[in-house]
Amino acid sequence: MKRPPAIDPKTHALFLDFDGTLVELVDDPEKVGLEAPRIDRLTEIAASLDGALAIVSGRRIADLDRFLSPLAFAAAGVHGLERRRAPGGAVEFLMQPEALDPIRDALAPTLEENRRLSLEDKGTALVLHYRTAPDLAEVAKAVMRKAAGGRDDLVVMEGDNIVEVHPSGMDKGRALEEFMTAAPFAGRVPVYLGDDTTDEFALKTVAAMGGLAVKVGTKPSVADHRLADVADVHHWLDVCGV
Numbered sequence: 001m002k003r004p005p006a007i008d009p010k011t012h013a014l015f016l017d018f019d020g021t022l023v024e025l026v027d028d029p030e031k032v033g034l035e036a037p038r039i040d041r042l043t044e045i046a047a048s049l050d051g052a053l054a055i056v057s058g059r060r061i062a063d064l065d066r067f068l069s070p071l072a073f074a075a076a077g078v079h080g081l082e083r084r085r086a087p088g089g090a091v092e093f094l095m096q097p098e099a100l101d102p103i104r105d106a107l108a109p110t111l112e113e114n115r116r117l118s119l120e121d122k123g124t125a126l127v128l129h130y131r132t133a134p135d136l137a138e139v140a141k142a143v144m145r146k147a148a149g150g151r152d153d154l155v156v157m158e159g160d161n162i163v164e165v166h167p168s169g170m171d172k173g174r175a176l177e178e179f180m181t182a183a184p185f186a187g188r189v190p191v192y193l194g195d196d197t198t199d200e201f202a203l204k205t206v207a208a209m210g211g212l213a214v215k216v217g218t219k220p221s222v223a224d225h226r227l228a229d230v231a232d233v234h235h236w237l238d239v240c241g242v
């Protein structure tokens with residue numbers, strides 16, 4: 001496993017996935033958290049990078065802000081369908097929640113029949129969680145694919161014990177490209193840390209840009225650097241040179 005080298009605060013920009021990278025994966029998506037010293041360290045790194053640190057997540061930005069309070073980093077939420085270009089700025093919403101009303105209706109009977117599946121409604125995305133009901137994984141994937149069938153304006157994505165639907169046209173790679181077009185990111189070399197299949201879009205983009213693509217964990221990846229797990233990510237953040 002090739003570990004990522006130290007980075008340079010003057011020339012690098014840092015992009016961090018949230019679940020499975022900054023926080024451990026747990027059964028209840030509401031029960032994640034970062035200890036205060038970890039948030040302090042992220043603040044310190046963001047300041048050293050002149051603000052060029054963004055969280056790139058499948059989560060809504062409002063949820064990221066709750067977990068990272070009192071900070072409001074630059075962020076891409078819901079895989080880029082929500083965006084805050086610079087720390088503390090306004091959140092832009094690239095889609096409206098009504099686009100998913102027919103999918104909400106189509107999923108309802110399956111949720112009623114399978115109470116161990118849970119729905120996370122992120123407005124511009126719907127997620128079926130089956131971490132605590134792995135035997136229902138195929139049921140969840142099939143109902144999501146069927147509900148979104150025939151809608152080429154939607155995309156179904158699989159993540160870690162989840163299946164998600166949201167409007168097509170955006171992914172973490174495109175979200176990262178958008179960040180790289182403007183201050184405080186433009187002109188810097190991107191560094192991306194992520195653990196899940198949806199992070200592969202960003203890892204591929206970063207590799208193509210000559211940046212540092214870092215996979216967290218052991219899943220297959222286009223990245224040529226690895227960190228072992230969430231604890232290892234925080235260890236690297238402590239010694240990353242920034």
Ligand SMILES: O=P(O)(O)OC[C@H]1O[C@H](O[C@H]2O[C@H](CO)[C@@H](O)[C@H](O)[C@H]2O)[C@H](O)[C@@H](O)[C@@H]1O
Binds near residue numbers: 025127131160196
């Ligand atoms: O892009 P990320 O920041 O990694 O967010 C991806 C999804 O994270 C959350 O689900 C994942 O974490 C949960 C809490 O640990 C876990 O229960 C679930 O199985 C994981 O897939 C979040 O709930 C999703 O909305 C995000 O898309």
